[in-house]
Amino acid sequence: MITRRRLLEGASAGAALATMGVPLAEAAIPGLPEGLPAGDRGEAVLEALPGKKPLIKLAYRAPNYETPIEYFKTPITPNDAFFVRYHLSDIPAANDKLIDPKTWKVEIGGDGANGTLSLDLDDLSALPATEVVAVNQCSGNRRGLFSPHVPGVEWGYGAMGCARWKGARLKDVLDKVGLKKEAIEISFNGAEGPAFDKTPDFIKSIPVWKAIEDTTLIAYEMNGAPIPHLNGAPARIIVPGWTGTYWMKHIISIKALTKPQGGFWMKPAYRIPVGKFPIVARFITQEDATSTPITEMVINSLITSHADGGKVKAGSVTIGGIAWDGGYGIRSVDLSTDGGANWLKATLGQDLGRYAFRPFSLALPAKRGKLTVMARATNAIGQTQTATLIFNPAGYHHNVMHSVTLDVM
Amino acid sequence: MRTFTLALLAIVLALPALADESQIKLKPAPGVDKVEGNCAACHSLDYIQMNSPFMNAATWDAEVTKMIKAMGAPISDDDAKAIKEYLIKNYGG
Numbered sequence: 001m002i003t004r005r006r007l008l009e010g011a012s013a014g015a016a017l018a019t020m021g022v023p024l025a026e027a028a029i030p031g032l033p034e035g036l037p038a039g040d041r042g043e044a045v046l047e048a049l050p051g052k053k054p055l056i057k058l059a060y061r062a063p064n065y066e067t068p069i070e071y072f073k074t075p076i077t078p079n080d081a082f083f084v085r086y087h088l089s090d091i092p093a094a095n096d097k098l099i100d101p102k103t104w105k106v107e108i109g110g111d112g113a114n115g116t117l118s119l120d121l122d123d124l125s126a127l128p129a130t131e132v133v134a135v136n137q138c139s140g141n142r143r144g145l146f147s148p149h150v151p152g153v154e155w156g157y158g159a160m161g162c163a164r165w166k167g168a169r170l171k172d173v174l175d176k177v178g179l180k181k182e183a184i185e186i187s188f189n190g191a192e193g194p195a196f197d198k199t200p201d202f203i204k205s206i207p208v209w210k211a212i213e214d215t216t217l218i219a220y221e222m223n224g225a226p227i228p229h230l231n232g233a234p235a236r237i238i239v240p241g242w243t244g245t246y247w248m249k250h251i252i253s254i255k256a257l258t259k260p261q262g263g264f265w266m267k268p269a270y271r272i273p274v275g276k277f278p279i280v281a282r283f284i285t286q287e288d289a290t291s292t293p294i295t296e297m298v299i300n301s302l303i304t305s306h307a308d309g310g311k312v313k314a315g316s317v318t319i320g321g322i323a324w325d326g327g328y329g330i331r332s333v334d335l336s337t338d339g340g341a342n343w344l345k346a347t348l349g350q351d352l353g354r355y356a357f358r359p360f361s362l363a364l365p366a367k368r369g370k371l372t373v374m375a376r377a378t379n380a381i382g383q384t385q386t387a388t389l390i391f392n393p394a395g396y397h398h399n400v401m402h403s404v405t406l407d408v409m
Numbered sequence: 410m411r412t413f414t415l416a417l418l419a420i421v422l423a424l425p426a427l428a429d430e431s432q433i434k435l436k437p438a439p440g441v442d443k444v445e446g447n448c449a450a451c452h453s454l455d456y457i458q459m460n461s462p463f464m465n466a467a468t469w470d471a472e473v474t475k476m477i478k479a480m481g482a483p484i485s486d487d488d489a490k491a492i493k494e495y496l497i498k499n500y501g502g
Contacts, residue, residue: 039461039500047429060430060453089451149463151472153456195451198481264479 029056031069031307033156036144040154051228053081058153062086063230066158072304072322075350075357076133077161079223084230085138085159085244087202087265090193092250094229098191099250101226101234106218108173110255112183117176121234124220127168132215134240134355135162135324136247139270139294142398150395157302157402162324162357165238167219171212174256179208182258184285186211188237188248189255204270205261206239206246207283215240215355218251240355241281241296241327243396245270260285270294272392278383281326296326299385300399301333301377305361308404314368317406319346320361323377331382333360336374340387340401343376354380366408374403430454440495443488451482461500469496 032041046054047065055065063084071081097103101121109116137160144154153159174186187205194201210216217238220227227233232249239246245265260266271291272279281296305320306312323330334343349359364373378384385401430453435441448454464472473493476482484492 037459037461037463039458043433043455043458057455058459059455060433062452151460151464151468154459194481196481196483198483199451200480268479 031309032056033145033308035147036156037149037154040144049084049230051080052084052230053078055081055083056156056158058155062089063091064153064155064159066155067161069157069302069304069307071161072158072302072357073320075162075322075352075359076223077163077357079163079225079228079231082161082163082222082228082231083138083159085153086192086249088192088194088199090195091230092191094233096191098252099229099233104234104252106235106251106254108177108254110183110187110257112180112185112256112258113174114178114180117173119173121220124168124173124218124235127172129166130169130215130217131164131166132217132238132240132355133162133164133352134215134238135160135297135357136238136244137161137297137324139243139245139396140394142400143395145398145400146391146395147389150393152395159244162322162352163222164224164352165217165219166221166224167217167235167238169214170216170218170237170254171214173218173254174212177256179256180258183208183256184259185257185261187253187255187257187261188246188251189253190232190236190248191250191252200264202248202265203261203263204246204248204265205257205286206242207285208256210239210242210281213240218254241325243270243294243297245294266293267291269394270396271394272396276390276392277397280328280381294396297324298397298399299323299325299330299377299379299383301360301375301385302402303373303375303404306404306406309407310404311407311409312366312371314366314408316363317366317371317408318361318363319373319375320359321375321402322357322359323375324355324357325377325379325383327355328383329354329380330358330360331378331380333358333375333377335362335364336376337364337371339372340374340376346375366406368408370405371408372403372405374401376401433458436499438495438499440491441499443491444495447482447484447488447492448476451476451480457496457500462502464496465501466497469493469501472496 047057048054065084141159185205237248283293301323303321333346346360346362
């Protein structure tokens with residue numbers, strides 16, 4: 001485990017500043033984006049949680065750890081490098097009866113259901129299994145790159161990952177209790193909780209139409225293995241195309257509702273201004289005149305073959321990365337080396353499905369000097385990334401085109 | 410779903426696995442004891458460093474108010490005032 005203290009050994013001035021609590025001008029982790037808040041760059045450290053490789057620690061409690069970019073060179077993110085994000089600090093231990101696979105149960109009910117049901121892991125595994133490769137991305141991924149900065153977890157590029165999820169269809173479970181025709185939303189509660197009674201519990205809902213899609217799952221496997229403790233063991237909700245806020249970890253309660261789910265985490269949290277983003281998927285029962293819940297992910301891409309500031313040999317350089325969207329599918333990725341005046345079409349790689357990371361690559365000529373490469377993805381319905389930030393006060397949906405500047409030697 | 414008493418919270422803080430927080434050092438200045446005594450009950454103090462130094466008087470005021478009004482933090486008026494002053498002075502832009 002690399003700690004900030006250890007990283008600073010030998011840098012006596014930095015160590016002295018650190019013990020005085022003065023924010024460091026230099027990042028403790030090489031390669032952190034310069035656009036992050038100085039305090040974020042100063043306190044972030046590489047640290048390994050139980051069962052995890054060293055990830056970029058942004059906050060210890062509630063734990064928020066992002067995945068370093070190097071793990072996005074492949075379209076599947078390894079379980080032990082998958083980011084960790086919690087809202088509340090009371091996280092059940094792996095052997096807590098609430099989430100121990102031997103004792104775990106999920107309760108199904110609510111005023112919009114015709115009955116109630118309790119399922120254990122054997123019951124869930126006995127239902128027809130579905131697999132989907134899907135990106136799980138925090139709504140606030142890249143929030144730390146907002147200009148001006150906004151309060152929150154100051155994520156860089158790594159509050160996301162893509163995995164092959166396996167589980168039972170939520171639809172099949174809801175069919176077992178039966179939905180009333182008045183049901184409008186399905187709500188989720190997990191086993192994580194707040195430190196104090198008065199802190200709002202993390203409860204989220206999605207519209208019925210999204211809940212009964214064939215790939216909305218109660219998943220119990222991630223990349224062929226049980227879901228890791230800190231990614232929601234033993235079962236979590238998978239909502240392909242939608243941001244991570246709806247992917248409830250450690251699921252223990254599912255309710256069909258005839259009235260909109262209330263609570264802090266539905267409103268005012270996780271909302272975007274009406275009309276600012278090109279969003280197709282709507283959550284009508286939660287909309288108001290000025291704001292709407294965040295729903296599907298906006299189209300995005302990331303260059304992963306080279307770190308910003310990397311050195312390459314003159315001649316040719318192959319630029320690669322990944323692209324993803326809200327599930328319409330990636331049509332193309334284009335690269336520019338002249339600030340967006342001209343674009344070259346990259347070759348798309350392995351297609352793991354419309355909800356997955358889609359790799360891209362292209363060999364570009366590289367002359368001695370600085371080479372800045374920018375990537376722009378386009379999806380099947382013609383949406384593209386933005387050149388300038390679409391500002392919103394909560395810091396969601398950052399999909400400004402990513403670029404890296406290389407030193408060509 | 411579950412809630413903690415302060416006694417249990419102390420046990421959680423003692424667990425090294427999820428809470429290696431001892432290395433967090435806030436700037437020593439008047440009010441830091443109020444910050445440590447109140448804010449750390451629910452979250453690690455690196456949330457403060459992470460959100461600096463771009464926050465200003467208005468945004469730190471709003472953040473502390475949110476913790477009390479929306480998140481239910483049991484912070485006295487006097488402590489809230491001291492916390493806001495500390496954050497604005499030491500972690501403001």
